[in-house]
Amino acid sequence: MLKLTDVEVVFNPNTPYEVRALRGLSLKVERGDFVTVIGANGAGKSTLFNAIAGTITPTRGTIQLNNRDITRTPEHVRSARIGRVFQNPLLGTCPGLTVHENLALAARRGRRRGLRPGVKRAERSVFADLLAMVGMGLETRLDSDVGLLSGGQRQAITLLMATLADPDMLLLDEHTAALDPNAAAQIIDLTVSLAAERHLTVIMITHSMQQAVSVGSRIVMMNRGELVFEICGGERAAITADDLVRRFRDLARGDELSDRSLLE
Amino acid sequence: MTTSIRSRTRARAYALGYAARLTALAAALALLMAASGVSIGAIGQGLALALVGMGVYISFRVLNFPDLSVDGSFPLGGAAAAALIVNCGVSAEWTLFAALAAGALLGLCTALIHVLFKIDGLLASIIVMTGAYTVTLRVMTSSNIPLINQRTILTPYQPSVREWVIANFGAEARRFANNLVEIVVFSLVVIVMLLIVRWFLRTEIGLTLRAAGKNPQMVRAIGVDHRLMIIVGLMLSNGLSGLAGALTVQQLGFADVQMGIGIIVRGLAAVMIGETLLRPRTIGQGILAAIIGMIAFEVLRAWVFAALRLEAADIRLMSAVVVLIALAAPGVLRNIAQRRKTTVIESRDAQTDRR
Numbered sequence: 001m002l003k004l005t006d007v008e009v010v011f012n013p014n015t016p017y018e019v020r021a022l023r024g025l026s027l028k029v030e031r032g033d034f035v036t037v038i039g040a041n042g043a044g045k046s047t048l049f050n051a052i053a054g055t056i057t058p059t060r061g062t063i064q065l066n067n068r069d070i071t072r073t074p075e076h077v078r079s080a081r082i083g084r085v086f087q088n089p090l091l092g093t094c095p096g097l098t099v100h101e102n103l104a105l106a107a108r109r110g111r112r113r114g115l116r117p118g119v120k121r122a123e124r125s126v127f128a129d130l131l132a133m134v135g136m137g138l139e140t141r142l143d144s145d146v147g148l149l150s151g152g153q154r155q156a157i158t159l160l161m162a163t164l165a166d167p168d169m170l171l172l173d174e175h176t177a178a179l180d181p182n183a184a185a186q187i188i189d190l191t192v193s194l195a196a197e198r199h200l201t202v203i204m205i206t207h208s209m210q211q212a213v214s215v216g217s218r219i220v221m222m223n224r225g226e227l228v229f230e231i232c233g234g235e236r237a238a239i240t241a242d243d244l245v246r247r248f249r250d251l252a253r254g255d256e257l258s259d260r261s262l263l264e
Numbered sequence: 265m266t267t268s269i270r271s272r273t274r275a276r277a278y279a280l281g282y283a284a285r286l287t288a289l290a291a292a293l294a295l296l297m298a299a300s301g302v303s304i305g306a307i308g309q310g311l312a313l314a315l316v317g318m319g320v321y322i323s324f325r326v327l328n329f330p331d332l333s334v335d336g337s338f339p340l341g342g343a344a345a346a347a348l349i350v351n352c353g354v355s356a357e358w359t360l361f362a363a364l365a366a367g368a369l370l371g372l373c374t375a376l377i378h379v380l381f382k383i384d385g386l387l388a389s390i391i392v393m394t395g396a397y398t399v400t401l402r403v404m405t406s407s408n409i410p411l412i413n414q415r416t417i418l419t420p421y422q423p424s425v426r427e428w429v430i431a432n433f434g435a436e437a438r439r440f441a442n443n444l445v446e447i448v449v450f451s452l453v454v455i456v457m458l459l460i461v462r463w464f465l466r467t468e469i470g471l472t473l474r475a476a477g478k479n480p481q482m483v484r485a486i487g488v489d490h491r492l493m494i495i496v497g498l499m500l501s502n503g504l505s506g507l508a509g510a511l512t513v514q515q516l517g518f519a520d521v522q523m524g525i526g527i528i529v530r531g532l533a534a535v536m537i538g539e540t541l542l543r544p545r546t547i548g549q550g551i552l553a554a555i556i557g558m559i560a561f562e563v564l565r566a567w568v569f570a571a572l573r574l575e576a577a578d579i580r581l582m583s584a585v586v587v588l589i590a591l592a593a594p595g596v597l598r599n600i601a602q603r604r605k606t607t608v609i610e611s612r613d614a615q616t617d618r619r
Contacts, residue, residue: 080487094475094482105475108468109487115464118471143272161486 001201002029002052002169007061009047009225021047023225024061029169034195034202036212038244039222045205048222049171052203054078065168080110083162085155085175092158095147099138099157102146103127106161130160134190152183156190163194170195172204176211188215209241209248219244223251275546282549285542286556293563306566308446310559312515313530314454315508317538317554318461319501320531325550326465327497328477332528333374333389334505336396337367339524341506343400346409346519349416356417360453360510366403367506370396371498379491401521409519416514421445446515453511454555457504462548464500473497474547505531526580533587534558540594561586 009022021044029035037045050056052063054075063071070078085092093102104119104127124142131138134156138149146154155175162170172191176184192215195202206212212219219231219239228251231239296302316334323331341363348354348362370392377388401407426441433440464470476483476493483490505527513519538557544550565586568574574582 074489076484076487076489079485084485091479091481092485094479096478097471097475101471102475105471106486113468113472113488115467115469118466118468143275 001031001033001066002027002203003064004028004048004052005062005064007048007051007058007063009044009051009056010059013059021225022051022058025222025225025227026061027220027227029201029203031201032199033218034200034216035204035218035220036216037203037205037220037222038207038209038212038248039228042224043222044225045222046173047225049084049173049203049205052169053082053084053171081168082171083109083165083167083169084171085158085162085173087174087177089151089155089158089178092161093146093154095145097146098143099131099146099149100124100127100142102157103130103161103164106164109165109167111165130164131157133193134160134186136186150183152179152186155179155183155187159187159190159194163198163200166198168201170200170202172202174205174207177207191215209244213239213241213244221248221251278545279549282542282544286552289541289556289560293560296567297563300567300570302563302566302570303443304440304447305443306563307559308443308450308515309512310562311447311450311454311555312511313508313527313562314450314534314555314558315457315504315511316527316531317534317558318457318551319504319508320528321535321538321550321554322461322497322504323501324532325535326474326477326547327494327501329378329494329498330386331371331374331389331498331501332386333370333392333396333498333502334531335524335526335528336393336400337370337502337505337524338509338512338527339519339521340370340396340400340403341367341509342513342519342523343403343409343509343521344506345510346411346513347403347405349411349414350409351405356415356514360417360507363506363510364503365506367509368499368503370506371500371502372495374502375491375495375498379494397521400524404519404521407521411514411517411519416517417511418442418445418449418514421449450511450515453507457507458548458551458555461500461504462551465547465551469496526583529583529587530558530561533561533583533590536587536590537561540590561590 004025004027006024006026007022008020008024011017011019011021025044025048037048039045047056051058054070054073054077057072061071062069065078065081094105097105100119100123104123107123127142128139131142136153136156138153138156141149146157149157155178159175175191176187179187188211191202191204194200202216204211204216217232217236219236220227221229229247297304297306316338319334323329323334344366345356345359345363348359349356354362374385374389374392377383377391378385383391422442422445425445426438429437429441429444465474472483472486472488473493473496476488476490477497480490483493509524512523516523534557535554536557537560538544538553538555539550541560542549542553542556544553565582568582568586569578
């Protein structure tokens with residue numbers, strides 16, 4: 001499905017500001033996997049996503065999706081097959097356009113856009129049903145400007161938009177971090193049900209250990225641009241948030257990792 | 265689905281409010297013109313320039329791209345029309361399409377410079393605008409082309425309209441006949457363009473274009489190269505500006521290489537006035553607001569000129585001042601309203617203190 005081989009990303013190479021964000025990282029994700037990625041700030045989690053999505057090109061290594069090399073494919077071409085949700089709820093939707101218009105834009109992901117009407121009346125009931133599934137009362141707001149909605153509502157719409165055209169892969173970059181606990185829980189529930197219903201392949205970055213253990217089938221921990229451990233199978237089923245925090249702390253002690261605030 | 269219907273009713277109620285504001289503005293302008301004797305020629309001029317307002321609305325508002333190259337596409341469109349009529353004997357109606365294409369080509373240049381070389385949009389458009397001056401001059405071969413005794417899109421209707429006006433309003437009114445022809449013909453062109461652009465901005469491509477201006481990151485995320493949308497948008501806006509140039513040339517009866525300078529400022533003023541006074545919400549309302557804003561601006565400008573007895577040399581400064589007022593007024597008015605509210609509260613407080 002997704003295969004990263006020895007991927008290296010270096011920012012500002014050969015200058016005093018050189019940053020090696022990914023150091024020869026390899027990762028294999030199978031169809032239907034739900035991987036949660038944890039790690040301290042600056043561990044390279046977002047860089048990993050940027051490399052997969054095509055926002056940045058790796059300095060070394062290859063990225064394959066469905067056995068096709070996509071290392072140098074432009075971002076907008078890849079996004080036909082890869083859905084992505086950012087931490088910032090404002091990034092995923094377009095203010096000034098209605099909820100219906102936003103969803104209609106996403107529904108045509110990966111297809112040729114022409115001079116047909118941008119929104120169709122026939123889509124309304126489909127979109128309303130989808131929105132009803134979210135449980136935020138959005139099904140009644142198809143004609144509202146997205147800019148008038150709350151962060152949680154916008155993030156829910158972003159999640160629907162990212163999954164609307166059945167992508168091969170869904171990338172979630174701390175997509176609940178900017179939301180209040182209630183909204184975050186709703187978004188996580190939606191994520192889980194969407195993933196199960198559509199048999200999605202998901203990689204989710206999170207800073208919440210609770211989320212990391214309660215959601216998904218595999219846990220991957222990153223540190224300083226490398227994968228440091230992976231938990232799956234029986235071990236994954238048995239692990240608790242406290243175990244994860246302990247392992248995180250061990251690593252931090254060994255590495256003199258300064259950023260401890262994220263463990264709480 | 266009942267609440268969905270409710271939100272559609274709300275949109276309809278807003279459209280009614282918009283229509284009310286539009287009517288009020290039209291009435292105010294008509295009153296001003298009647299009271300001060302501003303010629304209805306100002307309306308014709310506003311209509312000729314309205315497409316610049318529409319273009320500026322698309323580039324600045326829809327696409328969020330600060331494009332100054334309309335200053336180049338306006339005279340280029342005018343020059344193309346005049347040169348084709350005078351030198352090639354092309355019929356005036358067809359020159360409108362040529363002007364549209366010439367403007368669009370200039371927009372393509374700006375967009376490509378921005379997209380391919382990653383040069384800031386403002387800078388890219390200034391480069392194109394500067395170069396376009398020479399192109400316009402080459403198209404015209406001289407700095408001024410008069411259209412005397414040439415058939416324009418207006419001349420076929422002028423004699424019959426003049427007769428009709430004289431028959432109905434007396435010989436006194438004959439000087440308004442040509443203005444009347446301008447208003448009718450230009451209105452037709454502007455309405456057709458309004459409908460086409462409104463239709464286009466609601467198609468799949470148009471919707472993507474609108475999203476590209478608001479959130480380019482999202483447009484890439486839904487699988488579209490947002491740069492393509494910049495190219496389409498700038499071609500459209502500069503094409504409209506070129507068309508406005510062709511209309512203006514046929515109205516003035518000549519093309520001049522200098523006629524584009526500062527047109528961007530008027531376009532911006534039109535958009536600002538339209539937005540402030542009409543508060544559009546949908547894309548169609550926005551385009552219409554830019555058109556009406558341009559007519560209002562031209563009428564106000566004519567009135568200021570007449571009231572202050574200004575000369576032609578003062579045009580630029582006056583335009584700049586009117587634009588400044590149009591830009592600054594909303595903020596200043598809001599501040600004053602705020603201050604009045606606080607002083608009311610303060611004086612109320614002072615009264616209670618005295619007690």
